[in-house]
Amino acid sequence: MNPTGPVFAGPPAAHGIHWVAVLALLGGAAAAVLLVWGLVRGRLPASYGAAAVLLTVAAYGFASLHMLEGSKQVAFCGSCHVMTPILRSLQSNDGSLASTHYARGLVPHDDACFTCHSGYGIWGGVDAKMAGVMHMVRTATGWYTLPLTLNGTFDIDSCLNCHAYATTFRAVEAHQDPDLQKQLLSRQLSCTGACHPSAHPDSALGGGGPAS
Numbered sequence: 001m002n003p004t005g006p007v008f009a010g011p012p013a014a015h016g017i018h019w020v021a022v023l024a025l026l027g028g029a030a031a032a033v034l035l036v037w038g039l040v041r042g043r044l045p046a047s048y049g050a051a052a053v054l055l056t057v058a059a060y061g062f063a064s065l066h067m068l069e070g071s072k073q074v075a076f077c078g079s080c081h082v083m084t085p086i087l088r089s090l091q092s093n094d095g096s097l098a099s100t101h102y103a104r105g106l107v108p109h110d111d112a113c114f115t116c117h118s119g120y121g122i123w124g125g126v127d128a129k130m131a132g133v134m135h136m137v138r139t140a141t142g143w144y145t146l147p148l149t150l151n152g153t154f155d156i157d158s159c160l161n162c163h164a165y166a167t168t169f170r171a172v173e174a175h176q177d178p179d180l181q182k183q184l185l186s187r188q189l190s191c192t193g194a195c196h197p198s199a200h201p202d203s204a205l206g207g208g209g210p211a212s
Helices: 019-041 046-070 081-092 097-103 112-117 124-141 157-163 178-185
Strands: none
Touching: 019 046, 081 097, 097 112, 112 124
């Protein structure tokens, strides 16, 4: 049994196809029917032509949204060779902060990377997806350096959003220190390094070697 796989697994595609993918397929199929009909007839009424264009645009939009939703998955993040060691570390429970959360089920297994890197607030997901697009561009063009480093400071609210009201977190004496709280909230101090292990081990940040 896969140690990181689900205990309760249904048959393949047990949860069906995501509704965004269905809308993209329906829109694309309808646009294709109209365009083929226009080619066969030699002419397509203006209203039908406009509908074909709008359906094509809608299908593209829904497909893009489906791709963005899929990019939240851990498997998507680990599909780039430079991220392979990080994914391996995440699943090996090697004592790093990310792998500990992953192994204990403290973050959704499918969306673990996105959960911690998306930040908090209404724009957290948007910023994370925009950053993800740049990650893909940098990977495709080789415009990155190793070892991998975090771009800027980590959003402490991503930690506090889950932990701040947890009984076990609040019971820790150090967390009750007002001075420590101020240092954390002002980003003068990070959760990792001083008290907790790093999110990812240094050995996982060197990339996966040249793509095969």
